[in-house]
Amino acid sequence: MRIVILGPPGSGKGTQAKIISEMYGIPHINTGDLLREEVAKGTEVGRIAKPYMDQGKLVPDDVITRMLEERLSQEDCKGGFILDGYPRNLHQVDLLDEILKRLGVDLDCVLNILIDDEVVVRRLTTRRICSVCGAIYNLINKPPKKEGVCDICGGRLIQRDDDREEVIRRRLEVYKEQSEPVLERYRKRGLVRDIRGDVGLEALPAEIKRVLAGCK
Numbered sequence: 001m002r003i004v005i006l007g008p009p010g011s012g013k014g015t016q017a018k019i020i021s022e023m024y025g026i027p028h029i030n031t032g033d034l035l036r037e038e039v040a041k042g043t044e045v046g047r048i049a050k051p052y053m054d055q056g057k058l059v060p061d062d063v064i065t066r067m068l069e070e071r072l073s074q075e076d077c078k079g080g081f082i083l084d085g086y087p088r089n090l091h092q093v094d095l096l097d098e099i100l101k102r103l104g105v106d107l108d109c110v111l112n113i114l115i116d117d118e119v120v121v122r123r124l125t126t127r128r129i130c131s132v133c134g135a136i137y138n139l140i141n142k143p144p145k146k147e148g149v150c151d152i153c154g155g156r157l158i159q160r161d162d163d164r165e166e167v168i169r170r171r172l173e174v175y176k177e178q179s180e181p182v183l184e185r186y187r188k189r190g191l192v193r194d195i196r197g198d199v200g201l202e203a204l205p206a207e208i209k210r211v212l213a214g215c216k
């Protein structure tokens with residue numbers, strides 16, 4: 001199964017991708033993670049990408065596309081993959097088409113996570129991160145035993161700057177601007193399957209199975 005997954009920040013995209021990856025035995029390819037690895041390893045791609053990433057700008061298409069093609073050409077992607085973080089614009093849709101054509105494969109499905117903006121705002125503004133070990137809490141669903149203190153290491157819990165409401169609303173706007181044209185293009189091809197982003201963790205595997213059963 002070859003899947004692209006799209007969803008706004010705070011939609012649980014990473015969680016859904018991880019479940020799908022385990023369920024179908026396919027690698028979860030996240031372009032942001034791939035780039036962070038390149039930066040950490042100090043490769044040429046990493047050196048080019050870093051200044052863009054630091055400013056929250058898109059890395060030039062040719063750089064990221066070359067890196068992605070290399071990754072999708074590896075053995076573990078032969079049986080399929082779930083692609084997260086790409087494509088982010090129409091040019092990248094075309095570039096992905098070209099990569100898949102060279103590899104002699106097709107996309108089976110574009111999974112589109114539907115979630116209300118207010119649910120995302122509530123989820124992210126109540127998120128707290130341990131400033132020491134990075135453990136993630138949520139004041140509503142997963143509160144720490146002691147207010148403001150990490151259960152695991154006793155570190156101080158903080159709110160990330162980009163989890164503030166005005167920043168979240170801006171990120172949601174940017175996501176919509178970027179993803180609408182991509183979704184429209186894939187919808188015309190009949191590839192898009194909508195999936196709910198507000199179901200609980202326990203119900204998620206069944207929801208994923210139901211939605212993906214409609215794919216090729």
Ligand code: AMP
Nearest residue numbers: 031032052053056057058059085086088
């Ligand atoms: P993310 O983890 O998805 O937020 O990605 C982190 C950063 O990596 C982004 O801010 C971009 O600089 C870069 N990046 C990830 N995916 C892409 C992409 N498809 N095209 C261009 N830049 C990307």
